[in-house]
Amino acid sequence: DVVMTQTPLSSPVTLGQPASISCMSSQSLVHSDGNTYLSWLQQRPGQPPRLLIYKISNRFSGVPDRFSGSGAGTDFTLKISRVEAEDVGVYYCMQTTQFPYTFGQGTKLEI
């Protein structure tokens, strides 16, 4: 199984300042079709997960452009250019390149 490791697990941030979360996979996430199925999800308190970024760097519909994703192979990053109060929650990386799908442990973003 692919192990997804996120750092940090907790991130105190200041409103208006940038934030960054790292995710490393134990194996390459490049699929045989050439795509890398690495996504970032946000889970606000009491809410289901919500897709932010898919295939490393593609923002999902309705996601503010302050969120961006980057990386390749086994090393990926989610960046928030200027944190807003509504960004509080837990962020997960998720790989859907191969079954079983796996998630990072989650990073709690706290103001």
Add this chain to the structure above:
Amino acid sequence: EVQLLESGGGLVQPGGSLRLSCAASGFSFSTYGMIWVRQAPGKGLEWVSGISGSAGTTYYADSVKGRFTISRDNSKNTLFLQMSSLRAEDTAIYYCAKRSGDFWGQGTLVTVSS
């Protein structure tokens, strides 16, 4: 608008069974693979099972293999998760989602306790 609505959760005794449903709307259900993901209280996300659009292929996490069965009825746009031999560690909110993770339901709570 894509909507996924889970139902069927509740309190069940250890060793018991439960069937979860996920009613889908707003997209061509039979075209897409679907997954179940669970979240134990205060914990992270755990992928449980997946199924192809045609229902020809199914996948399971080792933790539920042999106890859970995923299925779908494309004529009714509904996804199912049949859970048996339930254990305390199966207690969680169960979410259904499109295979790509782009849309998620609100979840249904399963509590396994005597």
